[in-house]
Amino acid sequence: MPIHAFKLRQPTAVAAVCALLLCGGSMAAYGFGALAVGQTGSVAKDGIAMGTSWNYASADEASNAALTNCHKWKDKGAPKAAELCRVIATYHNECYAVSLDPKPGTPGAGWAIAADKETAQQRALAHCKLTAGSDRERFCEVSETNCDSR
Numbered sequence: 763m764p765i766h767a768f769k770l771r772q773p774t775a776v777a778a779v780c781a782l783l784l785c786g787g788s789m790a791a792y793g794f795g796a797l798a799v800g801q802t803g804s805v806a807k808d809g810i811a812m813g814t815s816w817n818y819a820s821a822d823e824a825s826n827a828a829l830t831n832c833h834k835w836k837d838k839g840a841p842k843a844a845e846l847c848r849v850i851a852t853y854h855n856e857c858y859a860v861s862l863d864p865k866p867g868t869p870g871a872g873w874a875i876a877a878d879k880e881t882a883q884q885r886a887l888a889h890c891k892l893t894a895g896s897d898r899e900r901f902c903e904v905s906e907t908n909c910d911s912r
Contacts, residue, residue, distance in 0.1 A: 809840030870894025
């Protein structure tokens with residue numbers, strides 16, 4: 763569950779959280795994320811399904827969320843790819859980036875996990891360019907990037 767989804771029910775708990783935030787205290791940071799991907803043998807024909815998650819309390823929770831998000835591609839134009847979703851990586855206190863060729867029917871897709879956002883973006887773009895082919899590599903762009911808590 764992401765941090766923003768917590769519901770504090772006790773007034774004393776709310777006061778304690780407020781005091782921590784105002785006084786510069788810190789709460790335990792959530793820093794687990796996951797990346798799930800589904801793809802067939804033809805990304806150009808069947809598309810690609812990707813699901814990401816970040817800032818979860820455990821790798822298992824992050825994996826479940828990434829799989830759920832990946833499976834949503836069933837209704838977003840990549841139903842065959844969505845059936846094949848699987849978690850390809852989990853991470854802790856790192857960043858991820860996803861890069862795609864935005865034109866439908868093209869094979870360019872890449873992703874990466876790294877210690878910082880810039881490195882993740884560079885690696886995802888490089889992977890996209892490799893899969894896009896020489897005629898489409900210049901169209902690859904970072905479509906999603908995020909870092910979990912540190």
